[in-house]
Amino acid sequence: MVIAAGTQDQPLVFRNNDLPNIVMASAVQRLLRHDGVPPGSRAVIFAGIPHGAAAALDLDDAGVPVAVVVIPQAARLPEAMVSELRAEGLRIVEGATIAVAQGTRGNRRVKSLRVESPAGPELLDCDFALIGADTTPGYQLRRHAGAKLGFDEESQSFPLTGLPASMHLAGRSVAQIGVTTSRLPFGPEKLGLLAGPRQSHDRLTPMDGWHRAAGAKMIPAALWWRPLCYGDSAGVVADGVRLVREGGGMLDVSTLGKLAVRGPDAGAFLDRIYTMAHENQPVGRAALLNEA
Structure with a gap:
């Protein structure tokens, strides 16, 4: 069996690394290649892996000024890729790291990064920083x-x-391979997926025809159409409340799910699922279960 489950970008840890416009290499490449949109006008690039170096080449090819390409001591870059960066005339600082980011007034975006290298610290102006530090498969x-x-x-x-x-x-x-705590979702969900298409999956109860014939105002309740009230007069809700309290009412609960649990250990089994106690429930008595 061969597992090819893809990777997720890992952030680089430094002070103020959550300022706007500090972005991952894969995000920048997607903006450039898919949408033709540069994320800014002057970049500082951290290239610890080929993704970062490739994004630097993409930005240079798109005409976006690259202030510097920071290559850390433990970088895993092929020498041919480093040579290509030099051939394009990009400035490279090797054995370096990003120490701190500074933001604009109100921290609306990053405005500079302090890079530390064997030659000493250097403050570099930029309006976005591209991080290609590592990935987690x-x-x-x-x-x-x-x-x-x-x-x-x-x-x-x-x-x-x-x-x-x-x-x-x-x-x-x-x-x-580096990992983070495993929890859902493993990757960010797209807004379009969360919103979904506007589809209607209407369900009708067995009493739907009776409700409508009686003049019910129907409303959606989850996937089901249920009656809100009967009639159109201003006092129809108050009239319904009074009739139930003084006379009687009927509730259609056919939409609720039902499970039949039988056997000598049925009560003990339910105790393992619900917070209420059922094992000692007397025969002939009922309990309302909250399934929320």
Whole structure:
């Protein structure tokens, strides 16, 4: 089995790294290649992996000024890619890192970065910073297969160990994989997916025809059409309340789900699912379950 689950960009840790316009390399490449939109007019680029260097070349090709390409000591860049950066005339600072970011008035966006290198600190003006520090491959399937998370002091990463012999990772080695806490969602959801198309999945109760014939004003309740009141007069709601209190009322609960649990351990089973106690529920008595 070969796992090719993709990767997620990892941020670079430095002071004020959450200022607007400090963005990931993959985001910049998508803006340039898919939409033809540059994210700013002067960039500082951190290139610890090929993604960062490739984004620097893309920005230069699009005519966006690149103030400097910062290459850290532990960068994993092919020498050919570094040579290509130099051939394009881009300034490179090697063995360096970003120490702090400064924002504009009100911190509306980043305005400068302090870069520290063996030659000393340097303050660089920019209106956006591109971060290509590292990536985290999708690791959830490996965990299900029995792999364990470890921690490597030298690389300050969380490698996967104990990978089954029949499973191989596409791309980087296991020792290069860093992970974060596993929780849903594993990646950001698109707004279009969350909104979804405007579709209607109407459901009608067995009494729907009776309600409408009686003059009910129907409203959607989840996927079901339910009666709000009967009639159009101003006091129709008050009249309905009075009739129920002084006489009687009927509620159509056919939309509620039903489960039949039988057997000598039915009560104990329900106790494991719901917060209420059911094992000692007397025969012939009922309890209302809150399934919210």
